[in-house]
Amino acid sequence: MLEFHKKGFDVQKIFKQAWEKIKNSDNIVLIAHINPDGDALGSSLSLYPVLKKMGKKVSVFNVTKPLPMYLDFLPNFEKIVNKLPKKIDLMISFDCGSFDRFGIDERPSFLINIDHHISNTKYGDMNIIDANAASSSQVVYNMLKENQVKIDKNSALCIYTALVTDTGSFQYESVNEKVFLMAADLVSCGVKPEFVAKMLFQRDRLSRLRLLAKAYDTIELCCEGKVAFVEVTKEMMEITGAIKDDTDTIVNSVRAIASVEVACMLREDDEGIKISLRSKNYADVSKVAVKYGGGGHIRAAGATIKDEFDFNKVKEMIKNDLNKSLKVKK
Numbered sequence: 001m002l003e004f005h006k007k008g009f010d011v012q013k014i015f016k017q018a019w020e021k022i023k024n025s026d027n028i029v030l031i032a033h034i035n036p037d038g039d040a041l042g043s044s045l046s047l048y049p050v051l052k053k054m055g056k057k058v059s060v061f062n063v064t065k066p067l068p069m070y071l072d073f074l075p076n077f078e079k080i081v082n083k084l085p086k087k088i089d090l091m092i093s094f095d096c097g098s099f100d101r102f103g104i105d106e107r108p109s110f111l112i113n114i115d116h117h118i119s120n121t122k123y124g125d126m127n128i129i130d131a132n133a134a135s136s137s138q139v140v141y142n143m144l145k146e147n148q149v150k151i152d153k154n155s156a157l158c159i160y161t162a163l164v165t166d167t168g169s170f171q172y173e174s175v176n177e178k179v180f181l182m183a184a185d186l187v188s189c190g191v192k193p194e195f196v197a198k199m200l201f202q203r204d205r206l207s208r209l210r211l212l213a214k215a216y217d218t219i220e221l222c223c224e225g226k227v228a229f230v231e232v233t234k235e236m237m238e239i240t241g242a243i244k245d246d247t248d249t250i251v252n253s254v255r256a257i258a259s260v261e262v263a264c265m266l267r268e269d270d271e272g273i274k275i276s277l278r279s280k281n282y283a284d285v286s287k288v289a290v291k292y293g294g295g296g297h298i299r300a301a302g303a304t305i306k307d308e309f310d311f312n313k314v315k316e317m318i319k320n321d322l323n324k325s326l327k328v329k330k
Helices: 011-023 036-053 136-146 153-166 177-188 193-201 206-216 234-240 250-257 286-291 311-326
Strands: 025-033 055-061 090-096 110-115 125-131 220-222 226-234 263-268 272-279 300-306
Touching: 011 090, 011 110, 011 125, 011 177, 025 036, 036 055, 036 090, 036 136, 090 226, 110 234, 125 136, 136 153, 136 177, 153 177, 153 193, 153 220, 153 226, 193 300, 206 226, 206 234, 206 250, 220 272, 220 311, 226 311, 250 272, 272 286, 286 300, 286 311
Parallel strands: 025 055, 025 090, 090 110, 110 125, 226 263
Antiparallel strands: 220 226, 263 272, 272 300
16 A cells, blocks of 8 residues: 655655556546535546546546536536446545545445545555645646646646635645645646636625525624534525535634634534534644544534534534633633
C-alpha cells in the first residue's frame, strides 16, 4: 500500500506511480462521495478530459440523485452516471474519507484514493492523501504537474471551481502562497474567475432565501456566546420548497456572528440528524464529527447522528463535546 499521508514520503514517487497505473489501465471510473460538493465533483470531472485524450474509457460516477445543480456549469457535468460500468480496471476516488460513503457495495480490483482530509481511513490500494492541501483538486493539480500533463481549459475550470468552493473563496487558513500560485496558473489555462463567481454565487434560488429566513429564526447562542446552533427541519424544507443544496452555506453564515467560535447546523434527515460544524479560529471540530462516525477538517466537519430526531438532545450532546475545547463554564 502506497501512502502519501506519511511524513517524509516521496511525493514525486507516488505521483509517478499513480500515473503509471493510470496509463496502464483502459477502463477507468472516477468516483466521489454521496451528496458531492464542489471539490468532490470538480476533482472528479477534472480528470475526465485528460483521460479521454489518452484514449481511456472513462466514466464519472456518483450515486446521488439529483446532483447539485449549482455545479451544472462544470464541463462534462451531464456525463456523470449513477450506474457503474461492468468492466473496471481502475477506480479513482476523490475527496472521500471512507469507502462506505460511495454508496456502492463491491470494491474494484484497484483503487487510487485521492483526498485531503486528515480523517481519511486510507481504504485505497494507493492512498494519495495530503492533509496540507486546500482541496482534493490541489492534489490532482499537483499530480498532473508532476507528470507534466497539460491542463486544458475544461480541466482547469473544474480544478479552480473545486478550489474556490473548498477554500470558501480563498477565506480559510488552508490558503497560502501555493494556492494563489495554483489559481494564477489555472487562470493562465483559460479559467475566467468572474464566470466561476457568477455561476457559484449569483444564481441563488428563491427557495434558499426563504429557507434562510426560517432557519435564522432558530439561531441559539450558548457556551458564553461562543457556540451558535441553527436548525433546519423537514417541515421548513417542504414549506419553502428548498432542497438539500439550499442548506450548504447556512452554517458558514452563522459562524460569521462576532462572538461565535463554533457554528453547528442541525438538519433533519430520514436517517437522523445531520450535524455540520464550522469553527473560526482554534476549535478542532473534526474531533466532534469523528466521535459520531463522521469526519472532515479541523475547521469544517460533519456527521450524521442516526436514529436520533430530538434537536434539543443533540444540542446538549454537542455542547458537552465542545465545552472543554472552548474552555467555558458549563
